[in-house]
Amino acid sequence: MPSTSVTLVFLNGWENSFSVKFLCQLLKCTLGHKSDTHSSDTLSLPGFENLTEGYNKYLRPYFGGKPVQIALSLDVASISSISESDMDYTATIYLRQRWTDPRLVFHGNKSFTLDARLVELLWVPDTYIVESKRSFLHDVTVGNRLIRLFSNGTVLYALRITTTVACNMDLSKYPMDTQMCKLQLESWGYDGNDIVFTWFRGNDSVHGLEKLRLSQYTVERYYTLVTRSQQETGNYPRLILHFELRRNILYFILETYVPSTLLVILSWVSFWITLDSVPARTCIGVTTVLSMTTLMIGSRTSLPKTNCFIKAIDVYLGICFSFIFGALLEYAIAHYSSSQKHAGPTKETEDVHITNILNSSITSYKQKISLASTEISSDNVNYCDLTMKTHDKIRFVLRNKMHSIISYFTIQNPSNVDHYSKLLFPLFFMLVNVFYWAYYLYF
Known part of the structure; x- marks a missing residue:
């Protein structure tokens, strides 16, 4: 007998209680198989009734007990721009989060990809990008989200995000600078008692950076860190991706x-x-x-x-x-x-001018002495002891100083x-x- 195909039509405005049951029926129709052509229960999934018993999307897994571990990995699709003016960079990333929800365990060894719109029916982490200025999810042709369930209750939730993140730059060595930027992921509401963030494979959890070709930069190296952010409302888990960008100087x-x-x-x-x-x-x-x-x-x-x-x-x-x-x-x-x-003017001309000043001073001195009936012989005059007029003496001293300074800085041969x-x-x-x-x- 040929297998029966089931066509499902999703309608907007489902009630939450009906949505969970409909998700159960969807998975039953998808995963179930006909065990017996004469059996009245043709579609069944043993153990799947856990979805209908006590599941609440508003409560995290292990609510009231141990914290749920969220393992993250990401691919960097592109870094479209790095702005020194605004000190930020714009990147498109594929963010993948994995966690285990015991309420979603079912028998079998298969995994099933669900319609992205069913994410609204499940609990998902409240991860956000620290220091993000602008971010958005891509929605062409539909929202770029993925939800996948595994038989052990593991949930894979993937998103395609474009974000503009602040990056504090030191431009003192521009354009021979190397900038260290960060991409930080943190839980918004759940503190360390409710959620534990880890990288899925350590440094191997990040891909795509080594293949990027940027206009002005080259990705030198990158590494991942796991830390905590102390806030007034609690101690929150945080994952950090450091990547080093070296500017191309050519x-x-x-x-x-x-x-x-x-x-x-x-x-x-x-x-x-x-x-x-x-x-x-x-x-x-x-x-x-x-x-x-x-x-x-x-x-x-x-x-x-x-x-x-x-x-x-x-x-x-x-x-x-x-x-x-x-x-x-x-x-x-x-x-x-x-x-x-x-x-x-030549130096000889200036010397003659100074000599004339001295001679006039000496003549004036002789006239004063002759009026006092003092016999003075011109041969016995000591020129060093003669007293000059005040303004003549000042002029004489200044000229000597100027000559010495000018002669010190004078270039004898300008060529x-x-x-x-x-x-x-x-x-x-x-x-x-x-x-x-x-x-x-x-x-």
Whole structure:
């Protein structure tokens, strides 16, 4: 005799008592078999009557007794975006939870997948994602949920979730940074006396991270932890997935580091141009300074304006800007020294002027002495003891001080400035680069 097929039509608005009985009948029709063609009980499942006796979806398994153990595993399908501005990441995961409910034990060695809408008739854990900003369950074409029953009472409950989770980032080494983000799962209402969370297979409970291909990051490593969260309302179990993201620096080298280095080298071209070529050297200096300023502004567009971090890329751009500005300043000093050497007053002229002041002071002194009928011989005058007028003396002292200071800083040969700059600027830039890359890559 051919087997009988049963077609079930689900209606909305079932009462809870009727729903449990209907679930029982559904499983009986699905799992039952015809033992005898002449038997009046053609569909039966020995032991399945446990579903109808005392099952309450509002009470956890082992209610009033030992805590129920929830074993979790997850697959990371994708990490669609990692935002430094908002300090978060968006991921799509497949979350699977397993627990044993003795009220759902039935005879046999099979497992049966039920319609996802029957989840409303069973007790399920109240797991939530800690530090989640936005989350939703996928519902195309129906809700992406799975419920599967095993003969020993084990329940498998799987969900497809997209969530945006906060991730505190340290951007001080950006773009050579490595970020450690977390995905934390915790029970919302049941504390450690009611629920115990565990990873299903330890680190092997997480899959998909090793296969991810992200635009700016590479997943270096990941590991799982089991801990507890102490709250005011109790001590709650928590599972943590740590994963380390290392930023790919190649893009930033081609986009920022190489152009800024070439601008610094371009600013050194002015050292090979003569001091008299004012338009040429000024044009190179101003152009490189403006180009460097534009590059610095463009590098900050992808980061928050209120970010308080001094990033590694900011340090490098600041170094490059300093060298470019230094090259422009070097020409200003060399050109000023050259113009002062050709147009400034000579030292001999100033010495003659000072001598005239001394002679006038000596003449005035002799006249005063002659009025007092004192015989003074000009050959016996000690010039060091003569008293000058107050303003002349001050002028004399200030001129001596200014001469000594100017002579100390005066560049005797302005052309040597360019000669030394050709060697010192590249040397110092190479040394700074060695210290920069060594610090940010290895410390």
